[in-house]
Amino acid sequence: MRIGELSRRTEVPTRLLRYYEEQHLLHPERTGNGYRSYPESAVAQVRQIRGLLESGLTTEMIRAILPYLCDPGRLVPAPESVPPETAALLEEHIGRIEARIDCLTRNRDRLAAYLAAVRPHDARRRV
Amino acid sequence: MRIGELSRRTEVPTRLLRYYEEQHLLHPERTGNGYRSYPESAVAQVRQIRGLLESGLTTEMIRAILPYLCDPGRLVPAPESVPPETAALLEEHIGRIEARIDCLTRNRDRLAAYLAAVRPHDARRRV
DNA sequence: TGGAAGCTTCACACCAATGTGAGGGTCAAG
DNA sequence: CTTGACCCTCACATTGGTGTGAAGCTTCCA
Structure with a gap:
């Protein structure tokens, strides 16, 4: 194509x-x-x-x-042709991605908690 | 400081x-x-x-x-000083963060799966 | 046969996040 | 009083991923 x-x-x-x-x-x-x-x-x-x-x-x-x-x-x-340095690189990067996920998750939870505190009525009122 | x-x-x-x-x-x-x-x-x-x-x-x-x-x-x-538009904005941001978490998670899973396929021996061999 | 649509390369431009350095002020210790 | 470490602002440079447009070729269809 x-x-x-x-x-x-x-x-x-x-x-x-x-x-x-x-x-x-x-x-x-x-x-x-x-x-x-x-x-x-x-x-x-x-x-x-x-x-x-x-x-x-x-x-x-x-x-x-x-x-x-x-x-x-x-x-x-x-699989055996994958050079170990590449595998290591990959592993490192997976680690970085996981750190990012954790960071974002933590902060999302905080924001969500804040939002919930700000409008605890939404569940009932559902405007 | x-x-x-x-x-x-x-x-x-x-x-x-x-x-x-x-x-x-x-x-x-x-x-x-x-x-x-x-x-x-x-x-x-x-x-x-x-x-x-x-x-x-x-x-x-x-x-x-x-x-x-x-x-x-x-x-x-x-909390009581937060106007509803701000809350809505905040919600949007949370959505974006979640989208990003999803993206990262997907890719982490892919990479991890690949890595596992490439070296399934690590657990035993532990070089 | 001609025009539109799609392809090519080249090149300048943009943005956010950083690096780097010039030129100069402040301050404490010798 | 000077030196060295630290601070200031200003400003240009770079990097990676993109946007955009010019100038020209190819293909297809009416």
Whole structure:
């Protein structure tokens, strides 16, 4: 599929699809006329990338781990081929993500508690 | 305390402490000579800010919710003085935080699952 | 055959969060 | 009185992820 369709299906602007390619996160082929040609799997791939970016990984880190997460479920490179440093990196990042989750959860709870204190009537009044 | 000490205790460069002030996240007083003067509580405050920033909130959002997180336990703005629009806004922010928690959780699960698949031997082998 | 839609590259611009450094004031200790 | 550590403001630079637009080619369809 070409870049426009991929963009529509993933809701990611073409600009970013090209940027991800520049960052070596995507590797579309080229047709005779120079157009990018993406396989079907690119849709999932792009969603994966977006999710990771939104959870705070940099393109650099994503580049490091992406080859090992290609399609969810299937382990594309044999597990034993994953260099231990990459696994360590991954573990570290999981730790960071968990710290963030904790931080956000803590603060969400506080805000929720505050909100509940401010309007304890909502349950009954339901305006 | 002055900015240098706060910086040392929080490990946040002075540049950023000034930046946070510019963003209205911190409100140090000034001594006669123009130096910033922070209360003891600023240490916790700065840590709070860092945590939220690292979790992906913008200074703008932090500015919005920070007043309601000041010291946990005490309700800083009196509940009865909170106009309903503010409460609604707060609720929106809570929603955004939750969306972010979900995003992070999803990705953590994916990464963790992958990591587990890659090295299921760690428990036994413990190299 | 011509025009619209889609593709290409290139390049400048933006934003938030930071780094860095110049130029200068304050203050305590030697 | 000077030195060194600390503070001030101002301002330009950088980084990563994006937005946007120009200039030009390709493909498709009327």
